[in-house]
Amino acid sequence: MKLTTHHLADPRAWQPSLDPSMDSANTLVLAFGATQFFDGAASLTELARLYPRSVLLGCSTAGEIMDTQVHDASLSVAVVRFEHTVLRRASAAVVEPADSYAAGADLARQLVGDELRAVFVLSDGLCVNGTQLVEGLVAALPASVCVTGGLAGDGSDFKRTWVLEQGQPMAGRVTAVGFYGSRVRVGHGCDHGWSEFGPSRRITRAEGNVLYELDGKPALQLYKSYLGELAAGLPGTALLYPLAVWRHDDDKQHLVRTILAIDEAQQTMTFAGDIPLDGIARLMRSTNDKLIDSASQAVGRAAAGAAPGDALVVSVSCVGRRLLLGERTDEELETIRDSAAPTAGHVGFYSYGEISPALGGVGGELHNQTMTVTVISET
């Protein structure tokens, strides 16, 4: 396969220039860009024009990844022309979170077919219930198909996200590409590096992905006290304390939930995933070093089994990680780049939700605060 990556930042010049000869029916174009590309989407239209036969997928971000750095107000693009692999594009509408499961099932129906190996999903980040979307998708696909991808971001504003549809940035859409063939290798890995701390708390009041109370007291108050002076930065600073959630008291695995929004009037917190009523929750924290280590773990797993030669590494990391890492965000990207083959191309974005099979699992799950890495290669 042949691979090129391109970055568009201010001033608007592609580095390097786009190469239209890469266009084909077996070409995948991934574009991750800032929210502002909602308005003035000339660059995106350009992509659609230069690669008319290709499968074009893209979404807004909370930071675009290119090589070893994270950028804002830019576009990160990867163009991959496969030789032996067939691609197919799927798309569905999601108006509100309740449509999510059906949308996922719809995508699956469009993609299901012989030799389907993997699916990469990019979804609206704000009006979708990520958990339901992935469940609907995975339920209708064969168990051997791995699903990776992410939910579009909007910096740390949480206001509006876009997903590319016919080269146009649109809200309320879910898109996916399926990889078919025996020569394609899609490796995946994920890790988060957050550790739970402090007392276990009973989730005494929650509805769907909205948390009201822990141990009978407003959850928002708990966050404010732990954030201290950083509470002024809510909801964004709530990303610093993701929630570890257990559905049942004796579950071995827990889920990591990240904040999406808060409501001061209702004293509620909306998370990017369901909060199980009567379950257990604990706060989580991390340090930069632990986050960076987790990135290294993730890429290690994803890169294993990759075909020699060129590979496309797509990292979907979490806005919460960027908030904590701050200036050291690039470090986790460096770690990933260093672990991949020298000729690999590295793109990706900081998202509002990451999709990848769970550690040691199959199919796909929604993660938060997690570094997920997908390594695509062809033998």
Add this chain to the structure above:
Amino acid sequence: MTEELHPLLQRQLRRLQLTTDAVPDASSWTRLAERVSRAYRDFDQERYLLERSQDLASQEMMALNEALRTSQARLTSLVSLSSDWVWEQDADLRFTYVSDPSAGGSGPDLSLLLGVALTDVQRISMTPDMARRHALAASTHADFRDLTFSLSTPAGGAFHFRISGEPVFGPQRVPLGYRGVGTDVTRAVTAERQLQHMARFDALTGLANRTQLNERLELALARAGRHQQSFAVLFVDLDRFKAINDSLGHAAGDELLRTMAHRLSTLVRGVDLVARLGGDEFVILVEDVVEPAALRALAERLLLAIGEPMTLQQRRFEVSGSVGISVYPNDGDNSHTLLQNADAAMYLAKNRGRNNYQFYTVQLASQAFNQFTLEADLRLAVQRDELTLYYQPKMRVDTGAVSGLEALLRWRHPTRGLLAPGEFIDLAEDSGLIVPIGRWVMLAACRQIRAWRDAGFEVPRCAINLSMRQFASESLEADLRDALGACGLPPQALEVEITESTLMTDARRTERVMRQLHEMGIRISIDDFGTGYSSLAYLKRFPAQVLKIDRSFIGDLPGDRDDAAITEAVIAMAHRLDLTVVAEGVETPAQLAFLRGLGCDEVQGYLLGRPSPADSVSQRLLRHGGAAPAMPAPESAIDEPVEAISPVHARPTLRDGVDDPDRAVA
């Protein structure tokens, strides 16, 4: 120098495309400064978050700990105050912990539970149902409630506990054991068992009660039906129990019953059942044994055991029993019939003089009925003037003079004819009618004596028979005085005859009553001597004047060597004790001659005169002017006119001299 810079700073320089070799332009410098500043803030924030989250979490944990401690203290306090206790078991269901609320108090020592598993059958027992429930709960690691079990103690006792518990799990739902609460229910269980026992056992004697008897009868019937086997029902009634109970009090009566219950129990096999129906009635259920010989042997053993003297309230007593036997399936194929028929056979035994056993026969049904109506008739006999007294003379052997008369009760029954006491005295005793009848006899005898005296006859002493009940009555002395007084007679006019058995029934009391009578001046005669369990020690203390040798020793004289020896010995002993000896049942001249030879003082029997109504007696007294009729001389005994001799029927304990109870010659 670049190598020594912090990696982050290196990265930041790279980002801005700066090196340390060249001085950055102003905007780059500003951007670098901003980045470096941001990095410092990041570090501050990271530390801030770390410290803050640590502090807050620490505070929360302490608060939780405190709450836990308080909760623990509350729980401990509640547990220590509660009469219930808490327990824990390990995965093998062995008790590993018990709190002990009694703490050395009066409760059971719960530490006995430690180390014991609920499945340990050596120490723990529970009903099969409980065991099943527990096994099910344990196998599915489920809760259980109200599991009752008993724990045997080294001392040989048992405690009963009731526990409820829930399973305890560790990580990954590994079962660690159980924990729960428990309570001591020993008292409740014991009380319940007692209740159950009481429902099936007689409280006084500890024998099976009627309920249990019926159960066993049904079982026996079922078994007998299935396996073509038989079984027998023995009805055992204690003779004259009511009299003893009334005269000595219920405490003595109870003790008597307990003693009898024990004696009966020791005579039967484990498979058989001895039950108390109530009062003085016992029923014995004998399984698989129906040969008459075996049942006879058993009945005789029972009678022997019942008849053995016993000590009640430091006094010596003797009673006898009557046994009725019915057999399945001949005498009935259901409980009710078998019991009823055994009962009828028992009544027959009573009628035949008591202290014997009878097998059921088909005729008994009507006889039982007869018994019932007879009692009703007897009740009316006194009012209807159906009772009358016959008199039989006693004569001195040496002179042939009439030394006394014995008054004998007769009942002119409207349909059955003249009945002798043998046919209704037991009935009278059992029903209590003996009391009014006894008084009637005293009065009637006294009146007759008065009449004879008024007519100018020299009336010898007249003897009346006293029944056991009369003898035991507190009003005996008063009744006698009343009768004598009403007829203006001195006490010396009367004599009382009391059987040896009656006297020995309550020897100590006997002595007291006899002294009373003796002091009154009434002559006392020990009747039917030789037929009871006499104690010679008492005999010498009884203030009696006369000893009457029972007819059973006289009947075969002079041929029977044993009877001869006994008679000779009794006469000798009686004389040594200054007692006058009367031989009863003398019917042949040979007997008379032999007795004369032994020195017997007086004789009574058909040879000398049959019992006859007062009129006949009057004639004799008239005829002989009060002197004795011609006594057959020793040599010409055979030629003298004598009354017809009727055959003697040996009978164990008849009291008067009538051989044939069905008819008496008027």
